[in-house]
Amino acid sequence: xVDLPRHNANFCATHLQQLCVRQVQRAISDFSxxxxxxxxxxxxxxxxxxxxxxxxxxxxxxxxxxxYIGLGIGEYxxxxxxxxxxxxTERGLTLHTVDLRDEHGFDIPTAARATRRVPCSACxxxxxxxxxxxxxxxxxDVLATGHNLDDEAAVxxxxxxxxxxxxxxRQYPVLEAGHGFPRKVKPLARLTEREMAAxxxxxxxxxxxxxxxxxxxxxxxxxxxxxxxxxxxxxxTKASFxxxxxxxxxxxIRSTPASQGAPEACPSCGAPSSSSETPCAFCRLESTASxxxxxxxxxxxxxxxxxxxxxxxxxx
Amino acid sequence: xxxxxxxxxxxVEMAGGRAAYAVLHxxxxxxxxxxxxxxxxxxxxxxxxxxxxxxEIRPVISGG
Ligand code: SF4
Numbered sequence: 285x286v287d288l289p290r291h292n293a294n295f296c297a298t299h300l301q302q303l304c305v306r307q308v309q310r311a312i313s314d315f316s317x318x319x320x321x322x323x324x325x326x327x328x329x330x331x332x333x334x335x336x337x338x339x340x341x342x343x344x345x346x347x348x349x350x351x352y353i354g355l356g357i358g359e360y361x362x363x364x365x366x367x368x369x370x371x372x373t374e375r376g377l378t379l380h381t382v383d384l385r386d387e388h389g390f391d392i393p394t395a396a397r398a399t400r401r402v403p404c405s406a407c408x409x410x411x412x413x414x415x416x417x418x419x420x421x422x423x424x425d426v427l428a429t430g431h432n433l434d435d436e437a438a439v440x441x442x443x444x445x446x447x448x449x450x451x452x453x454r455q456y457p458v459l460e461a462g463h464g465f466p467r468k469v470k471p472l473a474r475l476t477e478r479e480m481a482a483x484x485x486x487x488x489x490x491x492x493x494x495x496x497x498x499x500x501x502x503x504x505x506x507x508x509x510x511x512x513x514x515x516x517x518x519x520x521t522k523a524s525f526x527x528x529x530x531x532x533x534x535x536x537i538r539s540t541p542a543s544q545g546a547p548e549a550c551p552s553c554g555a556p557s558s559s560s561e562t563p564c565a566f567c568r569l570e571s572t573a574s575x576x577x578x579x580x581x582x583x584x585x586x587x588x589x590x591x592x593x594x595x596x597x598x599x600x
Numbered sequence: 601x602x603x604x605x606x607x608x609x610x611x612v613e614m615a616g617g618r619a620a621y622a623v624l625h626x627x628x629x630x631x632x633x634x635x636x637x638x639x640x641x642x643x644x645x646x647x648x649x650x651x652x653x654x655x656e657i658r659p660v661i662s663g664g
Contacts, residue, residue: 285642285643285644286635286642286643286644287631287644287645287646289631289632294644297642331662332660332662333662434661476632477633477660477662478632478633478635478660480660481635481658481660482635482642485635485637485642485658486642493606493607493659494606494607494608494609495607495659495661495662496662499662505661508661509630509633509661512630512632512633512661513630515632516630516631516632519632592607592608595608595610596607596608596609
């Protein structure tokens with residue numbers, strides 16, 4: 285049994301699974317994400333959301349394979365890889381793997397230090413590039429990511445606080461294919477983190493419970509905590525904020541289907557890019573980071589995150 | 601009872617005879633952001649926890 289305050293009810297294992305499956309089916313159908321014959325590539329990290337998504341899609345009979353990216357974030361990445369591989373092997377699923385260090389000569393801590401970017405920025409850029417490239421290269425129809433309602437509500441809160449109109453008009457559970465980018469969908473957009481974690485516990489899915497050391501104290505986590513505090517006082521606030529945006533605000537501000545713009549091709553790797561003259565952002569990152577000597581993950585953490593990292597994984 | 605916490609992994613000994621939400625409150629943890637797993641089974645936060653229970657408080661928030 286688990287209590288879901290936004291539904292003001294306790295759910296048994298069977299009903300929780302029914303709720304999750306219904307919400308995923310509704311998201312897939314409401315946003316026309318894909319049809320029964322689509323070949324789906326699921327971006328898997330070893331965390332609860334992506335493994336739950338993969339599990340649900342397979343359970344619903346979709347043809348879904350996984351793609352894992354080795355980010356080189358110390359023991360966290362090692363455990364994520366082990367858990368993701370075990371998940372795929374136990375269920376006889378196909379898992380593709382790209383290791384940043386092996387294939388591109390750098391890892392996230394090194395990229396962050398070499399380019400003076402915050403780690404999540406270097407990481408996001410690398411993941412987007414590789415997920416897009418592999419979805420297209422391997423011939424999948426769509427890339428599915430495990431972004432849940434809490435993720436989307438936190439992004440919406442950030443976009444709203446900054447009144448980032450450009451991002452607000454594009455924040456949607458589907459990004460159409462275009463300019464060489466694959467179609468991207470977020471089937472968990474109607475489900476909370478609490479529901480996804482409960483799904484994993486009930487289904488016996490082993491996942492990495494500890495969050496990425498780079499996430500500790502970042503702004504995105506702060507927005508999530510704020511929304512959860514509001515939900516604590518008034519259950520359902522978080523869901524109504526995001527789902528209300530999708531129902532009532534998004535139709536007003538989205539004049540055309542959300543798409544991805546980059547009309548040129550990178551002269552170095554051929555990926556979609558804003559210029560055909562200069563290498564794309566990922567190629568520039570790769571060139572700087574791969575020339576830098578490897579940086580251990582501890583060295584790019586702030587003091588709070590380093591303390592948490594040492595307590596969790598031990599000092600290196 | 602033994603209470604297992606995450607991030608980082610650690611264990612604390614606490615007195616039983618209290619509802620799980622009261623334990624969350626004492627630890628300064630939100631109900632929405634944590635699951636209660638008592639003796640290996642997921643339970644709602646109004647469950648009474650007893651001496652002798654092994655209780656995992658599992659955070660559900662992931663950053664990034
Ligand atoms: S928290 Fe940041 S560094 Fe860690 S996996 Fe997420 S985006 Fe990458």
